[in-house]
Amino acid sequence: MPAEDTVHRWASPQRSYGHYYEDIFVVIQVEQLLYRLPVALLKKRSRVFSDLFSLPRSGSICSTEGLSDGELIILHGYSSREFNCLLDYLFGRSPNDTQAGSKSQCSVPFLISLLKMSSVFKISDGKSYAIAEMETHPELDLATKLQLCFQYNLVQWLTPAFQQLISLPIEELREEDVLKIPSKILHSFIQVKHQMTTHRLTLASIPPPAMAGFACHTPLTCADTWERAWKEGPAEMLRHPDTFYSGREILDQLESVEISDVCDSCRDFSVINVKESGSLLLEEHFIENKITELASWLAVL
Numbered sequence: 001m002p003a004e005d006t007v008h009r010w011a012s013p014q015r016s017y018g019h020y021y022e023d024i025f026v027v028i029q030v031e032q033l034l035y036r037l038p039v040a041l042l043k044k045r046s047r048v049f050s051d052l053f054s055l056p057r058s059g060s061i062c063s064t065e066g067l068s069d070g071e072l073i074i075l076h077g078y079s080s081r082e083f084n085c086l087l088d089y090l091f092g093r094s095p096n097d098t099q100a101g102s103k104s105q106c107s108v109p110f111l112i113s114l115l116k117m118s119s120v121f122k123i124s125d126g127k128s129y130a131i132a133e134m135e136t137h138p139e140l141d142l143a144t145k146l147q148l149c150f151q152y153n154l155v156q157w158l159t160p161a162f163q164q165l166i167s168l169p170i171e172e173l174r175e176e177d178v179l180k181i182p183s184k185i186l187h188s189f190i191q192v193k194h195q196m197t198t199h200r201l202t203l204a205s206i207p208p209p210a211m212a213g214f215a216c217h218t219p220l221t222c223a224d225t226w227e228r229a230w231k232e233g234p235a236e237m238l239r240h241p242d243t244f245y246s247g248r249e250i251l252d253q254l255e256s257v258e259i260s261d262v263c264d265s266c267r268d269f270s271v272i273n274v275k276e277s278g279s280l281l282l283e284e285h286f287i288e289n290k291i292t293e294l295a296s297w298l299a300v301l
């Protein structure tokens with residue numbers, strides 16, 4: 001019985017199942033540029049091209065359509081710049097396109113075009129690549145991220161992007177950002193900001209009750225001092241004009257700080273009461289609830 005390598009040496013060569021391509025090229029016009037592209041590779045990478053080039057060439061589809069500059073296929077509604085990005089991704093960029101000696105990160109405009117064109121032509125790996133690259137891209141601004149989140153249903157971007165948006169003071173939003181952020185998300189942002197502001201002002205003006213400790217000998221003094229300390233401490237932080245202190249930061253500080261003229265027993269009971277009431281963490285729930293609402297909205301788009 002011959003050895004296996006002997007069998008291979010004398011067996012007839014076989015065509016590779018995955019990489020034996022037909023030599024048919026298609027000419028596609030996008031704006032004023034003509035592209036001559038291998039049909040087999042387009043079919044392999046894109047479901048849309050696969051369906052398009054698998055149609056029987058008869059009736060309304062001429063048998064020679066797309067096979068020459070004179071009988072090309074025109075792609076309307078796209079720019080050659082966007083189509084170039086897709087082809088650069090599919091077939092590799094020319095070494096001359098990148099700076100010598102540097103492994104450059106794809107630009108945000110390139111990745112946005114790739115995301116758009118991959119979505120149009122149903123190229124799932126192109127779409128995944130663009131999303132993954134942009135997720136941590138230092139040049140992707142927040143407004144654009146929220147815009148893409150809406151346009152391409154990127155639910156996974158919603159929570160971090162909306163939390164980042166909420167952390168911004170309203171006055172820091174630029175006009176171009178406001179125009180870019182989807183109106184539903186912008187409206188949610190304004191609603192949550194309003195809820196938070198109202199809640200913070202209420203917390204600042206109405207101190208939580210002082211709780212008398214079991215070991216306290218001066219409950220009235222402790223209660224008065226607790227109220228004054230709240231107005232000078234947490235209330236000032238809640239209303240601070242320049243620095244935003246989250247409710248959680250204020251709670252952490254409250255748990256660690258000593259309040260003179262309030263006995264330890266009253267202080268501990270009062271702080272526990274604030275903590276258990278959840279009032280300082282309510283703003284986190286406002287945000288979470290709104291994100292849940294927005295995620296449901298995105299899911300049915």
Ligand SMILES: [Zn+2]
Pocket residue numbers: 212213216217218219222262263264265266267
């Ligand atoms: Zn006390």
